[in-house]
Amino acid sequence: MSSKSDSSFLQFKNVKKSYDQKTLVVKDFNLDVKKGEFVTLLGPSGSGKTTVLMMLAGFESITSGDITIQGESIKRTAPYRRNIGMVFQSYALFPHLTVSENLGYPLSVRKLDKSDIKAKVGNYLKLIELEAFGDRYPGQLSGGQRQRVALARALIYEPRLVLMDEPLGALDKKLREQMQFEISHLHHRLGFTVIYVTHDQTEALTMSSRIAVFNNGVVQQCAPPDDLYERPSNAFVAGFIGENNFISGNVSAHKKKTVSVAVPGGRKIVAQNADVGSGEKNCIISIRPEKIFIQPTAHAYDNEITAKFVARYYVGDFIRYNFRLADRTEITVKVLNDLAAPEFSEDEDAKLVWLTKDCFAFRKERQ
Numbered sequence: 489m490s491s492k493s494d495s496s497f498l499q500f501k502n503v504k505k506s507y508d509q510k511t512l513v514v515k516d517f518n519l520d521v522k523k524g525e526f527v528t529l530l531g532p533s534g535s536g537k538t539t540v541l542m543m544l545a546g547f548e549s550i551t552s553g554d555i556t557i558q559g560e561s562i563k564r565t566a567p568y569r570r571n572i573g574m575v576f577q578s579y580a581l582f583p584h585l586t587v588s589e590n591l592g593y594p595l596s597v598r599k600l601d602k603s604d605i606k607a608k609v610g611n612y613l614k615l616i617e618l619e620a621f622g623d624r625y626p627g628q629l630s631g632g633q634r635q636r637v638a639l640a641r642a643l644i645y646e647p648r649l650v651l652m653d654e655p656l657g658a659l660d661k662k663l664r665e666q667m668q669f670e671i672s673h674l675h676h677r678l679g680f681t682v683i684y685v686t687h688d689q690t691e692a693l694t695m696s697s698r699i700a701v702f703n704n705g706v707v708q709q710c711a712p713p714d715d716l717y718e719r720p721s722n723a724f725v726a727g728f729i730g731e732n733n734f735i736s737g738n739v740s741a742h743k744k745k746t747v748s749v750a751v752p753g754g755r756k757i758v759a760q761n762a763d764v765g766s767g768e769k770n771c772i773i774s775i776r777p778e779k780i781f782i783q784p785t786a787h788a789y790d791n792e793i794t795a796k797f798v799a800r801y802y803v804g805d806f807i808r809y810n811f812r813l814a815d816r817t818e819i820t821v822k823v824l825n826d827l828a829a830p831e832f833s834e835d836e837d838a839k840l841v842w843l844t845k846d847c848f849a850f851r852k853e854r855q
Contacts (some may be wrong), residue, residue: 489628497525497558497681498556499556500540501555503540505536505540505550510755512551513534513705514543515536517553521681525697526666527694528686529702530687530689531687531702531703532687535686537700541651541653543555545572546566550563551556557648570649573643574642574650574652575638575639575652575653577651577654577657577658579634579638583625583626583627585625585626586624587624588622590641591612591641592608596647607642614631616674620801621633631658635667637668639670639671643674643678643680648681649683650681650682652682652684653685654686655671655684664688664691672694684696699712699713701716708722709722716727723774734773734817735773735775735819736771736815736817737750737751737770737771738771739771741754741770749771749849752814752817753813753814757792758791758844759844762848764851770852772850772851773849774847774850777821780821789843790844791847794840795813796811796812796836797809797810797832798834807825811840819840
């Protein structure tokens with residue numbers, strides 16, 4: 489159970505940001521972050537996530553609202569007095585200083601004794617597994633090694649909060665995945681609090697305690713990764729996090745937690761009601777490709793539709809099927825690559841099935 493001080497370690501209170509005093513790029517942002525959490529701000533370009541990070545760092549002013557750390561407002565605190573570490577995509581290492589000197593720099597600025605600096609630098613070189621690289625310069629390191637040094641430099645003076653702005657954006661796919669693991673490992677080991685900005689869904693799902701999904705300056709949903717993926721609160725989140733199928737339909741009945749929906753071809757689908765109001769007649773149904781099964785199947789189901797086969801793609805660990813409904817809505821199904829994966833002829837009918845708990849009904853208007 490979290491204490492009161494834990495739950496209010498970092499708070500954004502009705503924070504707004506406008507550059508021209510007319511248009512809000514961040515609209516009434518509220519978020520409580522517990523000490524030791526790894527919270528990711530995720531969203532498309534221009535959604536407001538980086539602006540939030542810059543206001544927290546002190547590089548952008550707050551138009552209205554407040555940000556507090558441990559109950560104290562930092563709104564009028566200079567950036568260098570906020571005790572916040574930062575890691576950037578560009579690494580921001582001093583090219584004329586060695587790795588050890590880069591790590592020692594924030595400690596020397598804080599007037600630590602030379603012996604303490606040397607000991608601490610040695611500990612952090614060991615922590616990031618670069619003990620043999622202390623005398624090298626940043627230009628002599630790989631991208632992954634430079635990013636590890638940048639991370640260690642942000643942590644070495646033990647800031648109360650670490651901000652990361654697209655820190656892995658310059659790395660290739662394999663190196664990104666390796667660094668995701670290394671950052672997560674350091675976070676679990678040292679317990680520092682992180683606010684992380686990315687537009688990469690996989691990165692966010694892999695590393696975060698919670699994810700705040702942004703769109704047009706508004707947080708659409710803030711929840712743990714599995715909640716966001718399995719229980720999206722609106723159509724934007726369902727479409728932005730992972731892959732989803734969307735089927736338009738007409739609401740025929742409302743129950744307490746579900747709605748019945750007539751879809752192309754005349755079938756009735758029962759879906760979890762995410763945000764469809766009692767008076768609304770149109771909605772969008774979403775089902776993830778891996779939650780749909782092709783008959784015959786041993787999986788339980790309580791919804792089914794008939795669709796025409798379009799294409800089959802071999803992806804390696806799974807096979808991707810494309811189907812089409814009567815109104816030409818495209819449906820994607822992912823099936824594990826095994827001997828049971830079926831074959832179809834073009835335009836052949838197939839029965840697609842799934843469970844009510846795996847599909848959601850959203851308001852017709854996408855947010």
